[in-house]
Every structure is written in structure tokens, then in C-alpha cells.
Amino acid sequence: MFHPPLQAPDNARLEIVPLPSPLCGVIGMLTTVMAWDSNHRNKPMPFTFFIRFYHPSAKERKGEFEVLTCLATNGAGMSDVERIPTHIEGLDENMQGGVPQGHICIVAGSSGAMKSSLTFSMLYNAVLYGETSGIYVTLEQGKDSLRSHMANMGMNVDDARVRNRIAIIDLSDLRVELDKQGMSDRVDWMGQLIKQLTSYREAIGFELLVFDSLGAFFTLTKMENPRDEIFRLFEAVRRLGLTAFFICEMTGDDHKQFGEYGVEDYLSDGVIHLVMERTGDEVNRKLGIVKMRHTRHSLGYKPFNWKENEQRFTIL
Numbered sequence: 001m002f003h004p005p006l007q008a009p010d011n012a013r014l015e016i017v018p019l020p021s022p023l024c025g026v027i028g029m030l031t032t033v034m035a036w037d038s039n040h041r042n043k044p045m046p047f048t049f050f051i052r053f054y055h056p057s058a059k060e061r062k063g064e065f066e067v068l069t070c071l072a073t074n075g076a077g078m079s080d081v082e083r084i085p086t087h088i089e090g091l092d093e094n095m096q097g098g099v100p101q102g103h104i105c106i107v108a109g110s111s112g113a114m115k116s117s118l119t120f121s122m123l124y125n126a127v128l129y130g131e132t133s134g135i136y137v138t139l140e141q142g143k144d145s146l147r148s149h150m151a152n153m154g155m156n157v158d159d160a161r162v163r164n165r166i167a168i169i170d171l172s173d174l175r176v177e178l179d180k181q182g183m184s185d186r187v188d189w190m191g192q193l194i195k196q197l198t199s200y201r202e203a204i205g206f207e208l209l210v211f212d213s214l215g216a217f218f219t220l221t222k223m224e225n226p227r228d229e230i231f232r233l234f235e236a237v238r239r240l241g242l243t244a245f246f247i248c249e250m251t252g253d254d255h256k257q258f259g260e261y262g263v264e265d266y267l268s269d270g271v272i273h274l275v276m277e278r279t280g281d282e283v284n285r286k287l288g289i290v291k292m293r294h295t296r297h298s299l300g301y302k303p304f305n306w307k308e309n310e311q312r313f314t315i316l
Helices: 115-129 144-153 171-180 189-204 214-221 226-239
Strands: 011-019 028-037 040-056 065-074 102-109 134-138 164-172 208-212 244-249 269-280 282-292 301-307 312-315
Touching: 011 040, 011 065, 011 189, 040 214, 065 208, 102 134, 102 226, 115 134, 115 164, 115 208, 115 301, 134 144, 134 171, 144 164, 164 171, 164 208, 164 269, 214 226, 214 244, 269 301
Parallel strands: 102 244, 102 269, 134 164, 134 208, 208 244
Antiparallel strands: 011 028, 028 040, 040 065, 269 282, 282 301, 301 312
């Protein structure tokens, strides 16, 4: 069992207020975390956590916090935020209608959690049901293979309703070509990537970006300082005014780091965590919104699946 880390509004400070409990010396104490606006410290904000603090003497979960429920988050101005619906049943309802426009989100999970399929679905649906366009940058899967796979799931980029509004770019082809020319080690990969994104933005005016994945990109390009380069990339995407989803691979079972380099979740505006759980021969997948700035959302994890007969994802 895992629990998401506490998230607070950016303009809030946290104050832990212990409540008397006869069990505090044995099990722990029930505490309430209240957030106050840093500009109006005497005015409580509608943001409350009920958590259980485990006393250091507890053997199983020393010094950890378990989120029991989140009543609300900072609601100031949230209703005015422009949002991009994902059109995934159960997801938009938990994000006040969709992902805030201009956000940089990471979609994190282990192998097999359906990160690529779910994120492609977000892009495809946003284009299909909206007046926008986007690009899907892939390194994990070849362009033709990805197109075929998504078409089998009912997301055909040649469909007249989305044609010429979704572009799939395979960066691995560029690496192969540069290797042939003996130039791959002399290229400023991040600079070239940012240059290409800027060029596409100016040429076709796309607004949505999916990058699959950060880990594959840094493995492919062999950059020495991935953390610095992630910051550089995210800042460039912000300057371009894009709404972006970066897919990140998670390894291990601690679920404490939503990415391979330890900075992705801090630099992003949102974190969507996909979990695959195996029980015997059964496989269950769950989705949790760990972080989404300017958005009220629950912190719980909910099952999600692909409805083959309806060809769509749904959050249960």
C-alpha cells in the first residue's frame, strides 16, 4: 500500500495543529493541517487535510503521514481557469473540467501501466472534440507501430475529424541518421529539440504536446546533466505557451519519485500517477492525481480501464 505525498497551494504555508488523543503515545495522533493565505494569515483558506501521524515508536511506518481525506484545496480564482477536457469519464470530473491550459504535467508509472495509451487518448480526444491541434513526440515506439496500435484502439490519426491536426514525430529516426553521419555526439540535442518545437509551433500553431518519454530521450542522447536539461526544456515549453504531457518511467516499489531524475514532479504543474497491481493472475490499474495546480481534486487512487466495446478509457 502506498500513499501520495501531501500537496498544498503554492501560496500557502502549512501549520500542523495537534489534537488531543489518548492514543498519541501508542499509535499516533490525529492532526489537522490548515493552510492560510500567506498574504492574509488570519483568514483560513478552504484547504484542509486530515492526516494520521505515526509516532516514531510505531514499527511499521515510522515518521510517515497517511492522507485520509482532502476536503478542499485553495479555491481562489479556480473557476476562471481555462481548461482542456480529456473527455475521459471520471477524470475531468475530478479536475474541475480538465487540465488547466498551459500546464506542464507528467504522467508517471511503471512499465505496462498504459501511460502511452492513456496520454495519447487525452491528446486525441482534445483534438477530436475541441478546436486545437497537437504533436506526439515518440522515442519508445516507432511512428508506424504507434499509429497502428492507436488505430486498433479506435484512435486513428487519419480520421477526417482529426486529420492534419495530430502529428507524430519519431526522434529516434533523427538519432539513427546522425549516427550514420558521425554527428550524434556533437549535437546539442536539447537545443535542437527546442528549436524544432518552436518551428512547429510557428508553422502549424499546435497547442498540445505529448513527449514519450523523458527517460528514453536522455538515454538516447546521453546528456551529462539531465536535471538541468529538464529545467531547460520545461521553461522552453512554458515560453511557447503549450499544454504538455511528459511521460516518465517509474522503477521500484516505493512510489516516492515520479520520474527517473528526481526533479520532474517538482518542476511540473501536475502529476498523474498510473499504478499497475498484480494479484495472482489478475492485473488491476489505478490512477491518482498527485498534483494539479489551480485545481480542486481528490488525492485518492481510482481504478481505470479500457472499455474495448466502447473504445475509450474510463475512471471507475
